[in-house]
Amino acid sequence: MKAQTALTGLVSVAALLPEASANIVAIRNPSVEQAAAEALAIPLAVLKRAAPDAPNGYVPTHVDCPSNRPTIRQATTVSPNETEWLYVRRNNTVSAMRNLLGRMNITGLDTNAYIDSVANNVSALPNIAIAGSGGGYRALMNYAGAVAAFDNRTSNSTATGQLGGLLQASTYLAGLSGGSWLVGSLFVNNFTSVENILAQDTPDNGGTWQFGRSILEGPESSGLSILNTAGYLKDIYDTVQDKNDAGYETTITDYWGRALSYQLVNASDGGPAYTFSSIADSDNFIAGNTPMPIFVSDGRARGQLVIDGNATVYEMNPWELGTFDPTTYAFAPIRYLGSNFSDGVVVDGDMQCVRGFDNAGYIMGTSSSLFNQAFLQVNGSTGLIAEAITAVLADIGQDNDDIANYPNPFFGVNNATSRVADTDQLTLVDGGEDLQNIPLHPLIQPERHVDVIFAIDSSADTTADNGGANWPNGTALVATYQRTFLPISNGTSFPAVPDQQTFVNLGLNNRPTFFGCDASNTTNMTPLIVYLPNAPYVYHSNVSTYDLSYNDTERNYIIENGYNVATLGNGTLDSQWPTCVGCAILSRSLERTGTTVPDVCTQCFQRYCWDGTVNSTTNTTYEPPYKLAKGEVLGFSNSGFKSTMPSLAFAVSAIATVLMIM
Ligand SMILES: *[C@@H]1O[C@H](CO)[C@@H](O)[C@H](O)[C@H]1NC(C)=O
Ligand SMILES: *[C@@H]1O[C@H](CO)[C@@H](O)[C@H](O)[C@H]1NC(C)=O
Ligand SMILES: *[C@@H]1O[C@H](CO)[C@@H](O)[C@H](O)[C@H]1NC(C)=O
Ligand SMILES: *[C@@H]1O[C@H](CO)[C@@H](O)[C@H](O)[C@H]1NC(C)=O
Ligand SMILES: *[C@@H]1O[C@H](CO)[C@@H](O)[C@H](O)[C@H]1NC(C)=O
Ligand SMILES: *[C@@H]1O[C@H](CO)[C@@H](O)[C@H](O)[C@H]1NC(C)=O
Ligand SMILES: *[C@@H]1O[C@H](CO)[C@@H](O)[C@H](O)[C@H]1NC(C)=O
Ligand SMILES: *[C@@H]1O[C@H](CO)[C@@H](O)[C@H](O)[C@H]1NC(C)=O
Ligand SMILES: *[C@@H]1O[C@H](CO)[C@@H](O)[C@H](O)[C@H]1NC(C)=O
Ligand SMILES: *[C@@H]1O[C@H](CO)[C@@H](O)[C@H](O)[C@H]1NC(C)=O
Ligand SMILES: *[C@@H]1O[C@H](CO)[C@@H](O)[C@H](O)[C@H]1NC(C)=O
Ligand SMILES: CC(=O)N[C@H]1CO[C@H](CO)[C@@H](O)[C@@H]1O
Numbered sequence: 001m002k003a004q005t006a007l008t009g010l011v012s013v014a015a016l017l018p019e020a021s022a023n024i025v026a027i028r029n030p031s032v033e034q035a036a037a038e039a040l041a042i043p044l045a046v047l048k049r050a051a052p053d054a055p056n057g058y059v060p061t062h063v064d065c066p067s068n069r070p071t072i073r074q075a076t077t078v079s080p081n082e083t084e085w086l087y088v089r090r091n092n093t094v095s096a097m098r099n100l101l102g103r104m105n106i107t108g109l110d111t112n113a114y115i116d117s118v119a120n121n122v123s124a125l126p127n128i129a130i131a132g133s134g135g136g137y138r139a140l141m142n143y144a145g146a147v148a149a150f151d152n153r154t155s156n157s158t159a160t161g162q163l164g165g166l167l168q169a170s171t172y173l174a175g176l177s178g179g180s181w182l183v184g185s186l187f188v189n190n191f192t193s194v195e196n197i198l199a200q201d202t203p204d205n206g207g208t209w210q211f212g213r214s215i216l217e218g219p220e221s222s223g224l225s226i227l228n229t230a231g232y233l234k235d236i237y238d239t240v241q242d243k244n245d246a247g248y249e250t251t252i253t254d255y256w257g258r259a260l261s262y263q264l265v266n267a268s269d270g271g272p273a274y275t276f277s278s279i280a281d282s283d284n285f286i287a288g289n290t291p292m293p294i295f296v297s298d299g300r301a302r303g304q305l306v307i308d309g310n311a312t313v314y315e316m317n318p319w320e321l322g323t324f325d326p327t328t329y330a331f332a333p334i335r336y337l338g339s340n341f342s343d344g345v346v347v348d349g350d351m352q353c354v355r356g357f358d359n360a361g362y363i364m365g366t367s368s369s370l371f372n373q374a375f376l377q378v379n380g381s382t383g384l385i386a387e388a389i390t391a392v393l394a395d396i397g398q399d400n401d402d403i404a405n406y407p408n409p410f411f412g413v414n415n416a417t418s419r420v421a422d423t424d425q426l427t428l429v430d431g432g433e434d435l436q437n438i439p440l441h442p443l444i445q446p447e448r449h450v451d452v453i454f455a456i457d458s459s460a461d462t463t464a465d466n467g468g469a470n471w472p473n474g475t476a477l478v479a480t481y482q483r484t485f486l487p488i489s490n491g492t493s494f495p496a497v498p499d500q501q502t503f504v505n506l507g508l509n510n511r512p513t514f515f516g517c518d519a520s521n522t523t524n525m526t527p528l529i530v531y532l533p534n535a536p537y538v539y540h541s542n543v544s545t546y547d548l549s550y551n552d553t554e555r556n557y558i559i560e561n562g563y564n565v566a567t568l569g570n571g572t573l574d575s576q577w578p579t580c581v582g583c584a585i586l587s588r589s590l591e592r593t594g595t596t597v598p599d600v601c602t603q604c605f606q607r608y609c610w611d612g613t614v615n616s617t618t619n620t621t622y623e624p625p626y627k628l629a630k631g632e633v634l635g636f637s638n639s640g641f642k643s644t645m646p647s648l649a650f651a652v653s654a655i656a657t658v659l660m661i662m
Pocket of ligand 12: 326329417490491
């Protein structure tokens with residue numbers, strides 16, 4: 001059994017829901033022509049970022065196919081689009097890496113000369129990826145702190161002891177579930193910085209990450225308008241209803257994804273027309289000035305359970321949805337999801353392509369569909385959303401409440417080997433349901449040649465009392481490692497990791513740990529893993545996954561703590577930490593070019609690499625003390641952020657949800 005949910009002690013939220021309205025005015029669906037006219041009226045500057053480019057808001061719409069008709073491709077390589085983009089991006093990481101490593105004080109190696117010597121050799125140039133786990137808002141905030149630490153745009157992030165520039169030097173930025181909310185939120189908002197998102201959230205100008213009111217009530221404002229809960233819920237209801245009326249089978253994920261958008265997309269009403277594929281058209285991304293975002297989701301047939309490690313793992317990136325797993329082994333153009341694909345092509349005829357299915361919030365909601373549970377508490381109460389969800393549940397059954405429906409683009413593809421070749425709907429669930437709660441799967445594909453993965457783990461694994469719950473214990477890494485021994489792994493490999501009890505006993509879940517340092521002890525030089533587990537540096541950030549509201553003070557503390565997770569308190573706990581991060585970045589590259597490993601790096605590896613020791617003695621106590629002191633704020637200063645309270649202190653921490661999640 002995996003994530004088991006036991007919803008207990010729920011406070012009824014019926015009072016928060018609008019009265020069932022007798023006359024609901026359906027939101028008008030503009031015609032395609034009207035929408036096109038409106039789109040043309042949007043200033044060009046707006047089109048250059050991730051854009052509200054869906055022809056008809058949230059509702060997927062039939063359009064003429066492009067002359068180059070969309071097709072499904074086999075998963076033999078990464079997409080031509082990615083290959084083309086990588087030329088630009090990898091080249092851009094050269095100066096960023098030179099800059100970063102130059103600040104990392106790697107005594108004994110002229111990093112400038114080294115990077116210059118490998119700059120034109122993609123197989124020698126370090127290839128960096130960052131991956132953020134699931135875990136709801138906790139994961140979003142902890143990952144946000146780490147990404148802020150890696151971002152050279154963050155104030156003081158390029159000072160001594162800091163890691164600013166790692167983000168600029170990275171090729172991939174992956175997110176799963178709560179981690180995908182962070183990645184999605186940054187990309188849909190023009191790849192702005194975390195610091196900037198927080199700075200813009202002022203009392204006068206309700207910003208993007210307003211978590212003070214839970215998603216059941218909606219943020220206080222949306223764009224420039226003040227929101228009331230009734231209007232918010234009605235809007236969500238109406239847009240989902242419109243999609244349903246247009247003939248698409250909707251699920252709770254639609255409601256959930258729409259609600260999420262209000263908090264994550266900085267546009268009126270959560271930007272119903274923002275598509276995930278529009279990221280591929282934004283200037284920043286095309287110019288290779290950002291890494292490539294990747295989300296992860298698991299396949300699960302209706303009425304079935306996810307089998308640990310044996311589920312098909314799908315990825316969503318700005319061009320495609322698909323998987324390298326042999327159980328599907330194909331990729332579909334994400335922009336044209338919803339089209340009637342059969343045998344790998346769109347059925348012939350006019351207006352046969354569909355646009356707008358890849359709503360950004362829906363894609364984020366798919367990766368995090370376990371959180372549909374949050375919406376379930378309205379089941380049985382009155383009000384629009386409640387009635388809609390009750391109806392959905394009656395239709396699909398409670399067992400499928402975590403599913404996201406996609407008209408299956410892989411119908412008739414790889415009939416002999418695919419698990420989904422004969423199903424109309426591709427049903428996807430939360431990427432963490434197979435316990436691989438860190439989105440490592442896309443990053444360990446041999447085709448991507450990643451050298452080092454910074455794995456930020458915000459999982460809630462531990463269950464101990466006395467402050468010991470909701471910390472990671474390595475479960476996600478263990479799951480990914482074990483999967484590489486199953487046939488479904490299809491040539492992927494992963495460094496050896498010990499059992500979870502060893503993680504806890506040796507403190508590997510409480511401080512940075514490197515796995516796979518000895519390349520010769522891994523298959524095909526699998527990436528080095530820099531494991532960065534959530535731990536209490538300046539705040540007890542082990543808040544429950546199902547805590548759905550955070551005041552700004554707490555939000556900022558958790559982000560601050562995440563910053564310290566990544567920087568070891570700005571190097572306070574180890575002044576050589578940035579050097580060691582540099583060594584991790586260079587490790588595989590040095591190996592391939594036969595370059596002598598500098599002594600400082602050897603020292604770092606002695607300190608941070610797991611050496612193969614196992615200690616599985618059962619011991620359930622885990623009460624990590626503060627590594628620094630509460631609120632000891634270094635560098636990424638809380639004072640720089642707004643820390644006022646939401647004016648409406650809704651005491652609705654409605655969910656006393658006891659949820660054991662990966
Ligand atoms: C997006 O960000 C870039 C800087 O990274 C900026 O030049 C551009 O103007 C921004 N675009 C919009 C529409 O805000
Ligand atoms: C992806 O590549 C195909 C051709 O290889 C091209 O037609 C398409 O426009 C590209 N997509 C994007 C979003 O750049
Ligand atoms: C690589 O980047 C450098 C500067 O950062 C630029 O001058 C050069 O044109 C780029 N090369 C390619 C092939 O894009
Ligand atoms: C951050 O890194 C980018 C890419 O190397 C560089 O162009 C930019 O100038 C840097 N910004 C700061 C503030 O250091
Ligand atoms: C750089 O590292 C060396 C040890 O390798 C140390 O002696 C020196 O103080 C460090 N320099 C800075 C500026 O941290
Ligand atoms: C994985 O799934 C396949 C069917 O697709 C099944 O044959 C196999 O036994 C499963 N393996 C495990 C370890 O569950
Ligand atoms: C795969 O199955 C589909 C539908 O069952 C069928 O139409 C198609 O011809 C099959 N493809 C191959 C290559 O056998
Ligand atoms: C590790 O976490 C899993 C849940 O992910 C839990 O079942 C297990 O008991 C934990 N083990 C330890 C030693 O913390
Ligand atoms: C913010 O939330 C934290 C944690 O729940 C709580 O301790 C603190 O009192 C709250 N602050 C205000 C001003 O509401
Ligand atoms: C080396 O590989 C073996 C076999 O995979 C594994 O048992 C061992 O733990 C690995 N050692 C280290 C230090 O990773
Ligand atoms: C940056 O560092 C300066 C000097 O140490 C400090 O005064 C300032 O508060 C810091 N800014 C932030 C946002 O932490
Ligand atoms: C390395 C490896 O085993 N690759 C296989 C992955 O799955 C596809 C589709 O089943 C095979 O064609 C590859 O050989």
